[in-house]
Amino acid sequence: MAWVRGIVVVLGLVAVWQAVIGLTGVPEFILPPPLDVARALAADASLLAEHSAVTLAEILIGLACGAALGAATALAMAAWRPARDWILPVIVASQAIPVFALAPILVLWLGFDLWPKIAMATLIIYFPVASSFFDGLRRTEPGYLDLARTMGAARGTMLRRIRVPAALPALASGLRVGVAVAPIGAVVGEWVGASAGLGHLMLHAKARVETPRMFAALILLAVIGVALYLAADWLLRRAVAWHTESNPAED
Amino acid sequence: MRVSPGATAPSIAAFSVTVHAAGLDFGGAPLFEALDLKLEAGSWTCLLGPSGVGKTSLLRLIAGLIEPWPGSTIACSDGGPIAGRIAYMAQQDLLLPWLSALDNVLLGARLRRETIDGAIRERARWLLARVGLAEKLAALPASLSGGQRQRVALARTLFEARPLVLMDEPFSALDAITRHQLQALGAELLHGATVLHVTHDPWEALRLADRLYVMSGAPARLGDLVVPPGAPPRDVAAAGLAARHAELLTLLAAGLREAA
Numbered sequence: 001m002a003w004v005r006g007i008v009v010v011l012g013l014v015a016v017w018q019a020v021i022g023l024t025g026v027p028e029f030i031l032p033p034p035l036d037v038a039r040a041l042a043a044d045a046s047l048l049a050e051h052s053a054v055t056l057a058e059i060l061i062g063l064a065c066g067a068a069l070g071a072a073t074a075l076a077m078a079a080w081r082p083a084r085d086w087i088l089p090v091i092v093a094s095q096a097i098p099v100f101a102l103a104p105i106l107v108l109w110l111g112f113d114l115w116p117k118i119a120m121a122t123l124i125i126y127f128p129v130a131s132s133f134f135d136g137l138r139r140t141e142p143g144y145l146d147l148a149r150t151m152g153a154a155r156g157t158m159l160r161r162i163r164v165p166a167a168l169p170a171l172a173s174g175l176r177v178g179v180a181v182a183p184i185g186a187v188v189g190e191w192v193g194a195s196a197g198l199g200h201l202m203l204h205a206k207a208r209v210e211t212p213r214m215f216a217a218l219i220l221l222a223v224i225g226v227a228l229y230l231a232a233d234w235l236l237r238r239a240v241a242w243h244t245e246s247n248p249a250e251d
Numbered sequence: 252m253r254v255s256p257g258a259t260a261p262s263i264a265a266f267s268v269t270v271h272a273a274g275l276d277f278g279g280a281p282l283f284e285a286l287d288l289k290l291e292a293g294s295w296t297c298l299l300g301p302s303g304v305g306k307t308s309l310l311r312l313i314a315g316l317i318e319p320w321p322g323s324t325i326a327c328s329d330g331g332p333i334a335g336r337i338a339y340m341a342q343q344d345l346l347l348p349w350l351s352a353l354d355n356v357l358l359g360a361r362l363r364r365e366t367i368d369g370a371i372r373e374r375a376r377w378l379l380a381r382v383g384l385a386e387k388l389a390a391l392p393a394s395l396s397g398g399q400r401q402r403v404a405l406a407r408t409l410f411e412a413r414p415l416v417l418m419d420e421p422f423s424a425l426d427a428i429t430r431h432q433l434q435a436l437g438a439e440l441l442h443g444a445t446v447l448h449v450t451h452d453p454w455e456a457l458r459l460a461d462r463l464y465v466m467s468g469a470p471a472r473l474g475d476l477v478v479p480p481g482a483p484p485r486d487v488a489a490a491g492l493a494a495r496h497a498e499l500l501t502l503l504a505a506g507l508r509e510a511a
Contacts, residue, residue: 143345146316150339151411153362161362165349242349244393 032212037219040212047201052220054196058114058186059228062121066182067175069122070129074171078137079159091130099124100188107193117189117197124185125178129171136170137163169243172236179232183225198224265293265414265445267328268313274320275308282308283471284320288464290415292328295438295446295483297456298473299499300466301506306449307419309466313447314339314417327415338411342420344404346392352379353388356407378406382436398429405433409440416441418448422455434458438484453499457492459483465499467506474502 014034020026021033028036041048073091077084099120106116140163148158190199198217205213267290274284282305290296300306311317313325315334325333346355356375360367379388382402392400401421408416421437422430438459450456456463461483463476479485479495486492 141345143341143343144347146311146314147339147341147345147358148362149316150314150337150417151359151362152335154364157362157364161358162347165347168349240349242391242393244348 029209029211032215036212037215040210040216041219044213044216048198048216048220051196051198051201051217052224054114055117055183055186055190055198055221056224058117058189058197059121059182059224061114062118062185063125063179063182063228065118066122066125066178067129070126070174070178071133071171073126073130074133074137075159075164077134078163079156088134091127095127099185103188103192106189112193112195116192117186117194120189121182121185124181128177128181129174132174132177133167133171136167139170140166168240172240172243175236176229176232179228180225182228183221187221264329265443266331267292268333268415268445268447269324269326269328270309270313271324271326273309273312273323273325275305275312275317275323276320277305277308281470286471286473288473290445290447291462292445293443294461295441295448295459296462296464297460298447298449298464298466299451299453299456299503300471301503302451304466304468304506305471306451306466310417310419310447310449313337333415336413337415337417338408338413340404340408340416340418340421342423344392344397344400346400346403346407348392351389351391352384352395352403352406355392355403356410358407359411375406375410378409379403381409381440382406398425398433401425401429401433402436405437405440414445416444416446418446420450421448423450423452430455435484453496453503454487457495457499458485458487465502465506467503476502 017031017034021028021031032040073087077087102123103116103120106119110116110119137159144162144166145158148162153161186197187199190197191203194200198221202214202217205211205217269290270286270288273286273288275282286309288309298306298309308317312319312323313333314337319325327333327336346352347358350358353372353375354361356379357367357371360371365371376385376388379385382405384390384399384402384406387395387399387403392403395403401424404421408418418437422433425433434455448456448459457479460478463478465474465476466472467474476499479489479492481489
């Protein structure tokens with residue numbers, strides 16, 4: 001059923017797209033018709049695939065780094081009080097700086113290759129992962145902790161055996177958000193300065209008014225984003241299968 | 252140390268616990284002060300009283316989960332510490348949802364970083380069989396009924412094999428039939444351990460108690476009551492039990508009025 005819904009939504013969006021062109025008569029270098037974009041997708045397939053692979057690599061490496069750093073930060077803050085008192089305010093304050101504003105600086109520091117994009121993706125993923133996981137670690141059911149104390153658990157064991165597993169659903173929520181925003185980091189990095197990647201390809205195509213190619217790159221970005229999210233959601237659901245979910249719409 | 256499957260709580264010598272001059276604040280007001288309580292070695296002590304009177308706090312105090320006022324003392328008759336010698340069972344089953352029934356029973360051993368060998372696993376399996384869950388070893392808590400979950404919690408409490416068992420309304424979230432079954436099972440399997448059982452259910456107390464205290468007032472005091480004759484678990488249909496139940500209800504209601 002979910003597949004059918006997905007196809008219906010995509011077809012519906014394409015129909016709206018075509019209808020907008022038909023109704024407004026907008027020139028095709030502003031909004032190309034779906035068929036032109038499909039042709040661009042087919043004609044430039046190998047070029048698009050090459051650049052997609054670059055962007056996907058940036059996103060995946062950024063995801064791994066951001067998730068690892070975020071989870072490690074949350075664990076450090078949970079395990080060690082001074083870490084929480086010193087790191088938490090810095091993390092929260094750091095969110096006042098727009099990641100986009102950092103992009104030019106990162107390019108300046110790290111060059112035009114993969115690294116500034118990976119750094120952008122890492123930065124954008126880090127916060128949701130760290131804050132969700134830390135929240136989860138703080139909200140352990142007090143009864144579990146009482147029980148563990150009466151059983152003679154040491155603090156470290158309690159963290160590892162009770163708090164961490166209990167916080168995994170919260171970590172999973174953070175990772176879902178991270179996966180959803182990761183492409184933003186990579187693409188913004190590519191816009192600021194890159195020699196490859198879908199973001200770079202879009203800028204290049206824009207300069208030459210190859211609007212269908214821009215849209216083709218955009219569609220691939222959306223496909224990458226959705227595919228990543230679905231894959232992550234599938235994996236995370238399996239990882240915390242014990243966590244029972246309820247649907248608010250069925251209350 | 253190899254533990255035979257048959258060994259439950261009584262395998263360790265029971266000791267009595269004396270709480271003396273205990274005082275505790277709750278929300279700025281003294282919940283109780285200068286409170287004395289003795290848990291006799293190897294006997295089942297029920298603590299009855301209305302909600303909010305401080306039963307749970309007293310139990311948590313003995314469990315070492317909250318700090319009493321300075322001057323309060325809790326002593327074991329054998330001179331040993333309380334810590335490390337208690338098993339705790341709460342109203343919520345507190346089963347970890349990511350662990351199977353078997354792993355939940357083994358939780359204490361895991362948390363103490365003991366080596367879990369075949370004999371220990373065998374004992375956990377045996378205990379789960381004793382509470383009627385031999386078929387549910389691998390089941391996650393979410394797939395068990397409330398009664399089954401509390402059975403796992405009982406098996407976990409028994410697995411700890413501690414001489415002092417602290418139970419905070421362990422059966423009160425269950426339906427009447429399941430509660431009745433689990434009371435009998437608990438009385439049988441915990442026979443010989445020193446038990447403190449907090450409850451608000453007079454029937455339960457009359458059924459299970461060797462010693463019976465009613466906690467009432469603010470700050471709370473303990474009233475020592477005569478328990479019905481016969482060994483627990485007593486038949487609720489036994490002569491005189493209904494009359495005692497009515498008496499207890501009157502007493503508890505008086506305690507409630509006093510608190511109000």
